[in-house]
Amino acid sequence: xxxxxxxxxILRAAAGDKAAAEVFIRAYQGQLYSYLVRMSGKPEMAEDxxxxxxxxxxxxxxxxxxxxxxxxWLFTIARRLYLNAAAKSKPAYNTEIVDARAGISRTPARxxxxxxxxxxxxxxxxxxxxxxxxxxREILVLFHQQDWPIWLIAQHLEMPEGxxxxxxxRGRHRLRDAMTAHSDTARHVEEVWS
Amino acid sequence: xxxxxxxxxRRLLDGALDGDLDAPSKAHLSDLLRADPVxxxxxxxxxxxxxxxxxxxxxxxxxxxxxxxxxxxxGFLSRSARLRVWGWRAGIAASLLMAVGAVMFFERSYPxxxxxxxxxxxxxxxVNTVRADAASGAQALAAAGDALQGRLAGPLxxxxxPRPHLSRRPELPLGDTSVYDGxxxxxxxxxxxxxxxxxxxxQARAWVRAVGAPGAEDGFVVTTARWQGRPAGLSxxxxxxSDWEAGAAVRTHDxxxxxxxxxxxxxxxxxxxxxxxxLER
Numbered sequence: 001x002x003x004x005x006x007x008x009x010i011l012r013a014a015a016g017d018k019a020a021a022e023v024f025i026r027a028y029q030g031q032l033y034s035y036l037v038r039m040s041g042k043p044e045m046a047e048d049x050x051x052x053x054x055x056x057x058x059x060x061x062x063x064x065x066x067x068x069x070x071x072x073w074l075f076t077i078a079r080r081l082y083l084n085a086a087a088k089s090k091p092a093y094n095t096e097i098v099d100a101r102a103g104i105s106r107t108p109a110r111x112x113x114x115x116x117x118x119x120x121x122x123x124x125x126x127x128x129x130x131x132x133x134x135x136x137r138e139i140l141v142l143f144h145q146q147d148w149p150i151w152l153i154a155q156h157l158e159m160p161e162g163x164x165x166x167x168x169x170r171g172r173h174r175l176r177d178a179m180t181a182h183s184d185t186a187r188h189v190e191e192v193w194s
Numbered sequence: 195x196x197x198x199x200x201x202x203x204r205r206l207l208d209g210a211l212d213g214d215l216d217a218p219s220k221a222h223l224s225d226l227l228r229a230d231p232v233x234x235x236x237x238x239x240x241x242x243x244x245x246x247x248x249x250x251x252x253x254x255x256x257x258x259x260x261x262x263x264x265x266x267x268x269g270f271l272s273r274s275a276r277l278r279v280w281g282w283r284a285g286i287a288a289s290l291l292m293a294v295g296a297v298m299f300f301e302r303s304y305p306x307x308x309x310x311x312x313x314x315x316x317x318x319x320x321v322n323t324v325r326a327d328a329a330s331g332a333q334a335l336a337a338a339g340d341a342l343q344g345r346l347a348g349p350l351x352x353x354x355x356p357r358p359h360l361s362r363r364p365e366l367p368l369g370d371t372s373v374y375d376g377x378x379x380x381x382x383x384x385x386x387x388x389x390x391x392x393x394x395x396x397q398a399r400a401w402v403r404a405v406g407a408p409g410a411e412d413g414f415v416v417t418t419a420r421w422q423g424r425p426a427g428l429s430x431x432x433x434x435x436s437d438w439e440a441g442a443a444v445r446t447h448d449x450x451x452x453x454x455x456x457x458x459x460x461x462x463x464x465x466x467x468x469x470x471x472x473l474e475r
Contacts, residue, residue, distance in 0.1 A: 018261060021261065021264065022257055022261065025256065025257045025260055025261070026255075026257060029253060029255075029256050029257070029260075030252050030253065033252065033253040034248070034252075037251065038247060043251065043253075046253070047253055047254075047256065050253065050256055051256055051259055051260055051263065054256070054260040054264075055260060055263045055264050055267065058260070058264045059264055059267045122246075122249075125243070125246055125247070129247075140244075140247070141247060144244045144245075144247045144248070145247040145248050150212070165212065168212070169208050172208070172211065172240070172244070175243065176240060176243070179243060
């Protein structure tokens with residue numbers, strides 16, 4: 001969708017055209033949901049935030065600043081909603097430490113059953129992602145999942161591009177380490193119980 | 195992944211993942227990867243891992259629920275339409291306020307015509323009942339207060355006070371011989387014209403005497419509407435005879451400084467004052 005098309009659609013939706021609003025929802029709901037699933041690790045929370053973000057954006061289209069892309073605005077609203085929701089449902093323990101050790105507590109039977117499955121890999125990736133800081137996770141997801149350029153991420157998060165790159169590199173490093181630790185633990189458990 | 199690449203190689207790998215490498219750096223990295231199978235495998239695993247980030251589940255279609263909620267929030271109204279809605283709301287609120295204000299004004303200006311105070315109407319009955327309840331409640335409270343005061347006053351009075359009980363009533367009735375606090379400004383309540391058995395009306399008279407106050411002998415001033423001061427020639431300097439008029443203010447104050455002072459005074463209306471020695475303190 002070009003910027004001109006996007007602007008035309010926004011004008012139509014702001015004037016009450018439901019079809020135009022529907023185009024936006026269909027175009028961005030998948031991307032936004034993927035981003036939020038990776039950010040939160042919880043599909044239900046991601047779905048709720050997708051709905052809330054669209055409702056807010058579509059109810060306030062007359063406030064849209066045409067200098068920015070619709071997607072950037074939508075993701076900004078969604079990010080705020082996610083941070084609020086995450087703050088409300090924050091666990092009492094340190095997620096980074098507990099989740100990094102969580103592999104040890106898996107039962108051997110379960111590990112053996114799902115060791116090779118995609119679900120297991122997805123679960124490991126989710127755990128590894130959740131062990132990153134919010135900034136590292138968000139930058140990693142926006143860059144590698146959403147294919148946003150560094151300058152756009154910097155604008156979105158209101159931080160210098162150098163800082164974004166620094167977070168990106170550190171995030172990749174920690175993600176790699178977390179995945180290695182998980183697979184090592186799983187392998188160790190397999191060896192002990194086999 | 196067991197062998198960690200050097201910082202320089204790591205920088206090249208990060209550059210490749212960021213998509214920032216220029217042509218010579220790309221060629222150099224390709225050479226490195228070709229020469230080192232472990233590094234090649236490690237880099238490939240990292241790329242697979244980052245690619246897996248894109249493999250998120252897709253949500254169910256949320257178009258319907260979202261549009262429904264936007265509709266509930268009137269999100270599809272234009273700005274001007276939304277302003278009109280707010281304008282209507284503000285107008286209705288203002289009209290309600292004005293109506294309430296008008297009713298209150300009418301109630302105050304024409305209480306007899308007000309349907310709320312009409313005793314024959316149902317609302318009037320309720321209002322009257324509430325008022326009666328409030329009045330009886332207040333009376334009961336006052337009676338309880340008086341009873342309590344009476345209970346307390348008895349024992350306290352029996353202890354005995356060196357000072358006489360001072361009346362602070364602001365009126366001087368005919369024949370009153372109470373002791374008053376001189377700081378009170380009195381109003382003469384007695385009719386100054388008394389029947390005199392057919393001879394004609396006689397002017398009411400009063401005598402004022404200071405009672406036991408220090409320095410009372412130095413003289414005090416009684417002020418009435420027609421006269422102020424202490425008449426000379428009286429045998430008792432603490433006594434004053436004056437003609438009174440109904441409604442006249444009687445005030446006592448210091449003769450020298452003209453400031454109001456506290457005397458205990460005894461008044462006699464149309465009666466001769468008792469001898470000084472027999473006055474109660």
